[in-house]
Amino acid sequence: MNQPALAALEVEPILRAGANGPMLQLKPGGRAGAIPLRSAQSGQVTSGLVVRPRFGWAGVGQVLAETGWHASPEFLSLPMVPGSGREIPPWVLAGPVLARLAELLASLRRGYKLKEETLTKPRGRILWNEYLRSSLSHGRWHQLPCQYPDLGLDPELRGNIRWALERIRRDLVVVGRQDNVAVLLANQALRLIELLKDVLPRSPHPARLHRLMDSARLFGEALYRGVEALGWVVEERGMGGGQEQDGLAWQLPLARLWENYAEAVIRREAALSGGVVKVGRLGETVFPLHWSDPSHRSLGHLVPDIVVRKGSEVRIVDAKYKAHLAELDEAGWRRFTEDAKESHRADIHQVLAYAALYDAKTINATLVYPLRSGTWNALVARGKDRSRADLFSGGRKVCVELRGLPFGCPSGSERSTS
Numbered sequence: 001m002n003q004p005a006l007a008a009l010e011v012e013p014i015l016r017a018g019a020n021g022p023m024l025q026l027k028p029g030g031r032a033g034a035i036p037l038r039s040a041q042s043g044q045v046t047s048g049l050v051v052r053p054r055f056g057w058a059g060v061g062q063v064l065a066e067t068g069w070h071a072s073p074e075f076l077s078l079p080m081v082p083g084s085g086r087e088i089p090p091w092v093l094a095g096p097v098l099a100r101l102a103e104l105l106a107s108l109r110r111g112y113k114l115k116e117e118t119l120t121k122p123r124g125r126i127l128w129n130e131y132l133r134s135s136l137s138h139g140r141w142h143q144l145p146c147q148y149p150d151l152g153l154d155p156e157l158r159g160n161i162r163w164a165l166e167r168i169r170r171d172l173v174v175v176g177r178q179d180n181v182a183v184l185l186a187n188q189a190l191r192l193i194e195l196l197k198d199v200l201p202r203s204p205h206p207a208r209l210h211r212l213m214d215s216a217r218l219f220g221e222a223l224y225r226g227v228e229a230l231g232w233v234v235e236e237r238g239m240g241g242g243q244e245q246d247g248l249a250w251q252l253p254l255a256r257l258w259e260n261y262a263e264a265v266i267r268r269e270a271a272l273s274g275g276v277v278k279v280g281r282l283g284e285t286v287f288p289l290h291w292s293d294p295s296h297r298s299l300g301h302l303v304p305d306i307v308v309r310k311g312s313e314v315r316i317v318d319a320k321y322k323a324h325l326a327e328l329d330e331a332g333w334r335r336f337t338e339d340a341k342e343s344h345r346a347d348i349h350q351v352l353a354y355a356a357l358y359d360a361k362t363i364n365a366t367l368v369y370p371l372r373s374g375t376w377n378a379l380v381a382r383g384k385d386r387s388r389a390d391l392f393s394g395g396r397k398v399c400v401e402l403r404g405l406p407f408g409c410p411s412g413s414e415r416s417t418s
Contacts, residue, residue, distance in 0.1 A: 001043065005035040008076055008251050009051050030321060032060070033073065033251035034084040048081035048246075050088065053254055054323065055370050057089050059407035060254070061181035063261045064095060072096040078249035085247040091181045093248055094168050097229045098188055101161055104226025105192060108158060114215070116147050124148025125215055147215060157212075159202030161226075164233040165189045166201055204234050255321040258407070259305055262319035262368045265405060266306050275310040287357050304354040314360040318351045318367055325369040325387075325404045348400065355398050366401040376406035 006013060010029025015022060032053045036045040053060045064072060072095055116127070118135070123146045130145040169189035172182045209231050216224035232248065263279055270277045278284035280303040287302045306317040324344045327336065336344070347367050355365040371379065379385040391398040 001038050001040060005037065005076075005078055005249070006049075008078070008249075009033045009035055009049070011049070011051065030255045031251045031253050033076075033249070034081040034088065034247060035076065035249050035251075036079045036081045045079045045082065048084050050081070050084055055372055055407040057092075058181075059370075059373070060252070060257065061089060061091055061179070063257055063407065064091070065181050065184050067257075067260045067264050072099065073250040073252040076249040076251060080246040081249050082246050085245050088247065089179055089182070090172055090175055091179070091185050092252075093250065094172060095181075095185055097168060097232060098165075098185055098192070100222075100225045100229040101164060102188075102192055103222040104229075105158075105161055105195060107220060107222040107226075108154065108161075114147060114149060114154070114212075116145065118143050118145050120144065122146060155199050156202065156208075158196055159199040160204040160230055162193060162196040162199055163201035163203050164230050165193050165196070167233055169193070204230050206231075206234060209234065258321040258370055259319040261407070262317065262405065263306055266308060266317055270308050270310075273310060275308040275315070278307045278309075280305050302354060302357065304351075304357075307358075309360075312361040313364070314358045314362070315364040315366065316351060316354045316358070318347070318354065318365075320347055320367055320369055322347070322369055325402055326371055326375050328387075328402075352398070352400065360396070362397050362399070364399045364401060366403050368403050368405055370407040371404040373406040376404055379404060 003013075006026070008031075010031045012027040012029065014025040014027055016025055017023070026049070028051045032051050034048060034050045037047045037049055038044060039046045073092060075096075117123075120142055122144055125147045127145040127147055131143075135141065135143040135145065166189075169186050172186040172189065175182050209227055212227045213224070213231070216227050259281070263277075263281075267277050269275075280286070285304045285307050289297075289299055289301055291297045304316050305319050308315040308317070322343065324340065324347070327340065351365040351367055355363045371385075376385060385404045387402045389400045391400065
């Protein structure tokens, strides 16, 4: 019954025998988020599950604010999550909603306006009910009532956007003194409101939003996503940290977020040193594997996360959302669990396999692991935020590096590459 919701967060239910009988343990995976849970007796939603990020909300918020909200939470087609509105910071859901409204506003500035007109050639969406009633029934089969986007601005929709922005900003300001990301988003909302000075805030009418949603996909993803976000604000779908107790179901792949952040850090460093950056997410580092027997094809290609070229040196960076470096510093290798040891060995083997793909005099193969800011500061003070091992083979040098980065430090505060 709850398996689809648990799977959306990569939460594994494990049934164990306890002193007082069977015990259900929920093992989180690599996603943060919130999901509703249904009662086994009634089938109704009675509670919710919130999975928090291992390295804290503050780090995630800083990363999203720095890298942009393209890796922001994905909203799930599930019921509201009881109590989650007070369990998560306001920006977790307010950030993506602001991003959607900004995209919608940009599309409106480019001249979007829905217009209805009877034409002799199809344009946009044909209003079939109107066609049957007013055209075909009177023998005017060639007259087509159409709805299409036309140049001009929609003052009513712009007023709806302003109303939603002011509502979100008000909630963000309430908690802004304790949350820097909320302050950043409140300022972003204010900048968007400034673009709407020519209209008064106007609460959207649910029936009109439903009509817009019915045709929105025909006119672009920005309109559909923006109108959907307006609906969430109208229906008070808890933006988190505000007045509503319940919130939307959502999930955020933390590994993908960490990769985006590591890429942003490496790009800044490469810009300072003159390196050329290529990344796997854009298909720039793909190496296909050509099998002699396609039926035994177990892996199609190798894709390093990030590759930096500078002169005769190649640097390969693989971002791993794991606590290996912090655990190595705190407990040492001997106290690692066997699963953790196997996982870390696999990371090293993977980045060395990537290193074998490149022909250069010097190759640096780096594994980047996240750290809490306090842990990172302590390691930097001791000179232990990096650990290196050198390999010499075939006339070239391969340097394997374990590097820690603070999850969510301010831009530019990382120690630069040596």
